Amino acid sequence: MNEKDWILLSTLFDEGSITKTAQKLYISQPALTYRIKQIEKEFHSEVIKRSKNGVTFTNEGEYLVNYARTMIKELRKAKDNIINMKEEVHGTLRLGVSSNFALYQLPLLLEGFLAEYPNVEINLTTGWSPKIHELLEKEEIHIGISRGEHHWSGERIVLNEETLCVASKDKLHINDLPKLSLIRYQTDFHLKNTFDEWWQSSFNVPPKVSMEVDRIETCKELVKKGLGYALFPSISLRESDHLYTADLVMNNKKILRRTWLLYRKELLGLNIIKAFVRFTKAFYLASE
Structure with a gap:
């Protein structure tokens, strides 16, 4: 086996489908099937079983997947x-970044970093924070935000912290929220749980949810049209949005959400990691 075979096996295990794997790796299905047969021939073992429900790996196949990932x-x-x-600082920096941070703050950070280190290439993955932690644990990325x-058992640095808030087109009173229309958006479990805890500590009735959307920006545009209110991390709001906002308070304290820079200490021996950590901290x- 070679590097392409390692990637093929790992991807096929994750996707569970010949078709999806071929599409993801930009190869034809016959070529992918041929490579699987060659691997099976090399190890004198059946690696996968195919059925209507997709691909299942044999015990030998799962062993080879673990070997490939190593x-x-x-x-x-x-x-x-x-x-x-x-x-010199150059090479590929593999970053995993929380979706909201990637949307609202990462472009400016990367613009400055790449201006200082033009020989660096960025391999970027975005997603909700639990996904970023999973990628760090698997060592598939160098640094997570x-x-x-x-x-997280490794090194972590607080980059900033912001309030959580309610936002609407017009001024409102927090006590009136149960009577008003709430617009929800999909987010990670931890943020949703924080919003739910705040609501339960503030009211004894459920919110009146009028709309549920998949993206925070879609939600914000609906709020700007006066179609309801929403709960946001303040990183997502700008003065140009012209929205009324009020910070969420629980136990007489504003609810804060932190952004963390995460990495393994041993990786600071790599120039590219050291440079990004130093630049991001500065x-x-x-900006404080």
Whole structure:
């Protein structure tokens, strides 16, 4: 097997489908099937079983998937270390970033970083914070930028913290919220749970949910049209939105949400990691 085979096996295990794997890897289904047969021939073992429900890996196949993922990690480490032997900062930085941070703050951060280190390439994955932690644990990314309180045993630095708030087109009173229309959007479990805890501590009736949308920006546009109110992390709001906002308070304290920079201490031996951590810390300290 080679690197392409490792990636093929790992992707096929995640997707569970020949069709989806072929599409994701930009290869034909016959070519993918041929490579599986060659792997089976090399190891004299059946790797997968196909059915109407997709692909199932045999015990031998699962062993090879674990081997493939280990080899992918080791190859990445080897490439990182070889590049690090040169003095200049260059190579590929694998970042995992919370969706809201990526939408509202990451472009400016990356613009400054790449202006200072033009020989760096960014491999970026965005998603909700639990996904970013999962990628860190699997060592599929070098650095994560996560929001909210999640367990992480490695190094972490607070980049900023913001309030959570209610926002509407017109001024409102918090006590009137149960009678007004709430617009909800999909978000990670931890933020949703925080909103729910605040509501339950403030009211003894459920909210009057009038709309549910998949994106925070869609929700904000609906609020701007006066179609209801919503609960937002303040990172997503700008003065140009012209919305009335009021911070959420629980136990006589404003509810705060932190943004964290997460990484493993041992990776600071890599020039590219050290440079990004140093730059990001300076960027946020300077903006305070």
